[in-house]
Amino acid sequence: MAHEGKTVAVVGAGTMGSGIATVTARSGHRTLLYDVSEDGLTRGTETVRGFFDKSVSLGKMTSPEAADAKANLTGTTDLKDLASCDIVIEAVFEDAAVKKQLYRELDEIVSDETLFHTNTSTLSVTSIASGSRRPERVVGTHYCNPAPLMKLVEVADGRHTADWAHKATIEFLTSLGKTTVVAKDRPGFIVNRFLIPWENSCIMALEAGLGTKESIDAAITGALGHPMGPFRLLDIVGLDIHQQVATRLYEQLRDPRFFPPPMVERMVAAGDLGRKTGRGFYSYDGSRLFGS
Template identity: 40%
Template sequence: MQVNKVLVIGAGQMGAGIAQVHAKAGIPVLLHDKEMEYAERGFQTIEKNLLKQVQKGRCSEQEKATILSRIELTADIEVASDVDLVIEAIVEQMEAKTKLFSKLDKIVSPQTIIATNTSSLPITEMAASTSRPENVIGMHFMNPVPVMKLVEIIRGLATSNQTYETVHNLTKRIGKTAVEVNDFPGFVSNRILMPMINEAIFSVYEGVATPEAIDEVMKLGMNHPMGPLTLADFIGLDTCLYIMETLHQGFGDDKYRPCPLLRKYVKAGWLGRKTGRGFYQYH
C-alpha cells in the first residue's frame, strides 16, 4: 500500500518532528492536538527548525515554504477518516494510548494503519484495543526526529506482513533507516540505553563520582557524543523514570529497578532541561 496522507496525533517535540520529516518527503500531513493552540505551537517548532536549516544553507526559503505548505493543523480527530496512516505521539501512558486507539478504530478506514511512537510500551496491548490488530505497528522515532536516522519498527503479535512492508517502505521514503525489533519492554534502544543511564545515576547516588566526571568518562573513554547524565536531562528525568518502571514491571527483574535518586529528582520537579534543572542547571 502507498501512503499518500498521514495524520500525526500529538504536536509536541516528537510529533512536530515526525510531521516535519513526512512533509519534507513530499507527503501531506495533518498535525493534530486536542487544542488548536497546541497544534500551532508544534507548527512553530517546525518553522524554527526549518529556519535554522535555511540559515545554515541546507534549505532554501522556497523549500521551507513548500514543506510548511504540506502541513495542515487540526483539533478534529474525525479527519482520521481520510488518511492512510495515523502516527500517535501522545503522552507515554498505556491508558491514554489504548483509549485513543479504540477511538481511532471507529473512525479510520479498514485499510488505514495505526502506528505508535511509543518508546517502551507493548504494541500488542495497544493493538488489542482495536478490531484490527493486524494494522497496528510501532514506529519509534529518535529525538530529535529531523536529525536522527533510526526508526525502530516493532511488530505486535498480530501485525501483518503487509502493514510491516508498508511502514518499512515509508520509513525509507522519508530518509530514515528502519530496523525491525520484536515487541518486548523498551524494545532494543531503551532496553539498553535506560539501564546505562540508571547505572550512571546510581554512580552519583553512591558517591562514585560527580555527574561531570561520569559524563567525561563516557565521552572520552567510550566515545559517546554525550554523557549519560547530560542525555538524561535532555530526554527528561520523568521520562527516564517511566521507562525504567516499564522495564522493571515488564521483566520483573530488579536489575531494572529505578535509582532512588532518580525518583527523588522527579518528585522535586528537577526533570532536566525542560524545567531548568536536573543533574545540571540550565538558564
C-alpha cells in the same frame, strides 16, 4: 526531497510527536499534527517550525526547502480532520488505556486502508492493537529521540500485524531516510533494554560523585563516540519519561538495573524535567525540544 504523496497524521504533539512531524514534513509528506490540548499543539507546531528556521541558519536547509517543509505541516485539535490520512503515527502518553481509546475512536474516523504506527516505548504492541478492530494494520515503530536527528527506528509487529503492513511500514520509514531494525514485541524492544540500565548507571555515577555531569558527558562522547552524553540525552528525553519508562520496564522484567535511581524521583518532584521545563541536569533558556 520528492513528495511521496502520503497524508500522515501525527497524534500527540509532545517531544516525540513534534520530532516525528518534523521528519515527515521535511520528507515531503503532508503532515497533520493533532493534540487534545490546544497549548500542546501550539508548542509542538512552534517546535517544528523552529527546527526548520534553525536548520536554515545552520546551513542544513535552504530557505525554500524550509518553506516547503513548513507548508507540509498543519495542526488540528479535531480528530475528525484525520479522516483522509494514509498513516497515523501515534505518540500520545505512554498509557495503554489512552492509546487503546484513541484507536477505538480512530477506527470510526479513518478509512479501512489507514496504517496505524504506535510509538510506544514499553507497552505491548499486541495489547495496544487490541484497542482497534483492525489489529492487522497496527505496527510498533519506536523512533529514537531526538527523532529529527536520530536515524534508527525499531519496528515491532503485534501478534496480528499483517506482513503487508510490516512491509509498507519499512518502505515508509525508508522514505523518511530512517534505518530500521526489526525487534520482537517484548518490553523495551532492543534499544531500551540496553539504554535504560546504562542511563541509570550514569545517574548513579553522578550521585556517587564519580564525576560532574559535564565530565561524564564528555567522557562518554569522547571515548564511546556517542553524539551526546547521557545527561544531555536525558534532558531531551525528559526525566519524567525516563522515570516512567524505567519503572515500567522494571515492573515487567523484575531486573533491578531498570529501577530509576533516587535522583530521578527528586528531579521529577522538583519539576526539573529537562529541556521541556527549562531545567534538568542542565539549564536552558529556550523552549526548543531538540537541536538542529
